[in-house]
Amino acid sequence: xxxxxxxxxxxxxxxxxxxxxxxxxxxxxxxxxxxxxxxxxxxxxxxxxxxxxxxxxxxxxxxxxxxxxxxxxxxxxxxxxxxxxxxxxxxxxxxxxxxxxxxxxxxxxxxxxxxxxxxxxxxxxxxxxxxxxxxxxxxxxx
Numbered sequence: 001x002x003x004x005x006x007x008x009x010x011x012x013x014x015x016x017x018x019x020x021x022x023x024x025x026x027x028x029x030x031x032x033x034x035x036x037x038x039x040x041x042x043x044x045x046x047x048x049x050x051x052x053x054x055x056x057x058x059x060x061x062x063x064x065x066x067x068x069x070x071x072x073x074x075x076x077x078x079x080x081x082x083x084x085x086x087x088x089x090x091x092x093x094x095x096x097x098x099x100x101x102x103x104x105x106x107x108x109x110x111x112x113x114x115x116x117x118x119x120x121x122x123x124x125x126x127x128x129x130x131x132x133x134x135x136x137x138x139x140x141x142x
Contacts, residue, residue, distance in 0.1 A: 059081050
């Protein structure tokens, strides 16, 4: 059987007797709340590249569908029409991206975001700002 004096600390014992190390102050934190709008946006470069690729594929299919002039050849004819097909596909991809962006703007939500800034503690071997030696430039100006 244990007595009450063994299980409970003495009434005059402060927090210093319980902790073996001194309490270190934590880093300084500042928190700011801001109202933000959150929405999804399409990546325009991907729409342009995919549109240009589809334009090139459509150009190949259309060029291969019709007979080519034997004097010019298929490669030259395909290259010539590629000059029109790739930009047309890129423009169609850009229009799709813009329409998608307009549609996603309507689904935008407003919320509150927290920004927390934490100032780190100095290293233990680093002198405090009050204890730091003066720089040579500070003593020359006096």
